[in-house]
Amino acid sequence: MKPLQLALIISATLIGGAILLTLNKSGAQEVPATNNVSIVDGQQIIDITAKGGYTPRTSTAKAGIPTVLRFHTNGTFDCSSYIRIPSMGVSQALPSTGTVDIAVTDPKAGALIGMCGMGMYPFQVNFQS
Amino acid sequence: MDSNQKTYTFYVKGMHCEACVLLTESELMEVEGVTHAVSSLKTHTIEVSGDFGWRTPEETARELSQVLEKHGYSLSVEKQEHEKNWSEFTVAIPVALGFAVLFILLQKLGIVNLVNTSNVSYGTAFLIGVIASLSTCMAVVGGLVLSMSATFAREGDKVRPQILFHTGRIVAFFILGGVIGALGSAFTLGPTGMFVLGLLVGIVMLILGINLLDVFPWAKRLQPSMPKFLAKHALGVSEMNHVLTPLLVGVATFFLPCGFTQAMQLYSLTTGSFLAGGLTMLAFALGTLPVLALIGFSSFSIKNSAKAGIFFKSAGLIVILFALFNIINSLVVIGAISPVFNF
Numbered sequence: 001m002k003p004l005q006l007a008l009i010i011s012a013t014l015i016g017g018a019i020l021l022t023l024n025k026s027g028a029q030e031v032p033a034t035n036n037v038s039i040v041d042g043q044q045i046i047d048i049t050a051k052g053g054y055t056p057r058t059s060t061a062k063a064g065i066p067t068v069l070r071f072h073t074n075g076t077f078d079c080s081s082y083i084r085i086p087s088m089g090v091s092q093a094l095p096s097t098g099t100v101d102i103a104v105t106d107p108k109a110g111a112l113i114g115m116c117g118m119g120m121y122p123f124q125v126n127f128q129s
Numbered sequence: 130m131d132s133n134q135k136t137y138t139f140y141v142k143g144m145h146c147e148a149c150v151l152l153t154e155s156e157l158m159e160v161e162g163v164t165h166a167v168s169s170l171k172t173h174t175i176e177v178s179g180d181f182g183w184r185t186p187e188e189t190a191r192e193l194s195q196v197l198e199k200h201g202y203s204l205s206v207e208k209q210e211h212e213k214n215w216s217e218f219t220v221a222i223p224v225a226l227g228f229a230v231l232f233i234l235l236q237k238l239g240i241v242n243l244v245n246t247s248n249v250s251y252g253t254a255f256l257i258g259v260i261a262s263l264s265t266c267m268a269v270v271g272g273l274v275l276s277m278s279a280t281f282a283r284e285g286d287k288v289r290p291q292i293l294f295h296t297g298r299i300v301a302f303f304i305l306g307g308v309i310g311a312l313g314s315a316f317t318l319g320p321t322g323m324f325v326l327g328l329l330v331g332i333v334m335l336i337l338g339i340n341l342l343d344v345f346p347w348a349k350r351l352q353p354s355m356p357k358f359l360a361k362h363a364l365g366v367s368e369m370n371h372v373l374t375p376l377l378v379g380v381a382t383f384f385l386p387c388g389f390t391q392a393m394q395l396y397s398l399t400t401g402s403f404l405a406g407g408l409t410m411l412a413f414a415l416g417t418l419p420v421l422a423l424i425g426f427s428s429f430s431i432k433n434s435a436k437a438g439i440f441f442k443s444a445g446l447i448v449i450l451f452a453l454f455n456i457i458n459s460l461v462v463i464g465a466i467s468p469v470f471n472f
């Protein structure tokens with residue numbers, strides 16, 4: 001049973017270490033949701049940060065105005081660096097650090113749902129008329 | 130015709146795949162006196178004709194069992210009831226649930242946020258690999274490793290499939306990473322290809338997981354394996370299945386839907402050289418190795434203990450959970466259903 005014990009110890013160390021490290025950091029992650037929707041020169045810009053999921057996860061915007069979803073990445077290597085918006089046929093890879101705009105030319109009233117390439121980080125924009 | 134020529138039908142314990150049919154047949158044909166051997170996967174029987182001297186059917190079964198013992202089969206005259214061992218689930222279910230909770234906890238805590246760098250050195254590529262192997266990618270690649278290694282371990286082949294899998298994976302990551310770097314364009318499958326691959330992996334894992342539970346004998350027929358006509362032309366009977374499958378699965382992990390793998394491929398693309406791209410992907414693959422090796426390792430350290438049944442049932446449940454997770458996510462990404470998971 002020695003290899004098994006060794007395997008258990010190594011996996012416990014790895015997982016425990018990861019949990020400890022994340023616990024230390026999680027305090028700084030909670031940024032209060034500020035207004036991420038702005039209108040510049042008649043164009044609606046929705047800023048979304050992509051890293052370990054999308055922040056803010058839900059945005060509220062106006063329907064009927066030319067809109068841009070602006071994704072910001074900073075050292076993003078996880079699933080959220082790959083955007084999928086099934087209803088618009090978007091599959092877009094983001095650079096690990098940078099900004100990418102995805103245009104929504106004429107948003108209809110309703111929810112626009114997107115997610116990362118594997119599907120476990122969703123985001124949503126509610127367009128209101 | 131010899132007067133001692135007789136034909137017996139024996140029940141084979143441990144027969145679970147197409148390759149087993151060929152293996153039992155070819156092994157028994159080598160036994161002196163045997164003129165004819167035909168196995169059936171459907172009924173788990175083998176029909177043996179030959180000159181067995183004055184031995185009784187029971188003695189013949191025992192004698193032929195010795196030949197097949199090294200492959201994990203045994204013959205009997207009476208049909209043996211399939212032992213289901215439902216009681217093993219009282220341990221297996223809490224183990225699997227505990228694992229699932231730990232997995233979700235790791236994701237909820239935001240393990241992926243540990244990467245805090247914008248430029249990638251080989252060292253950070255390695256670290257990203259370690260984190261990737263603990264992230265949701267574990268559901269895809271880890272689930273595949275667990276289902277494969279547990280399935281092979283149950284067939285008695287423990288170490289070699291794992292070494293072949295990791296060799297295939299690491300070599301493929303280096304070469305394909307290098308090709309991406311040199312060509313400057315990635316092998317992207319596109320959403321449809323990704324969906325088909327993700328769904329396929331999910332379904333294969335689901336079948337392997339159900340088989341590991343060892344309570345639904347009908348599921349054994351669904352298990353994917355080399356077609357019989359292909360296996361027959363291979364060198365050894367089950368050799369092909371046991372060598373080629375892990376190697377190819379290892380290579381295929383390069384294309385599996387895992388956010389980290391895709392992001393690293395995009396980075397390798399920007400390096401613009403075969404060596405830099407290859408080494409980046411190599412460092413990443415080496416980073417995923419410890420956790421993946423541990424997952425597979427657990428299968429062969431436990432196989433011969435009395436707890437083997439519990440282990441295979443726990444592994445089966447975990448693989449099924451991962452498979453459902455993958456199938457649901459595939460459907461989400463294609464837009465068929467709205468997002469279910471929210472990590």
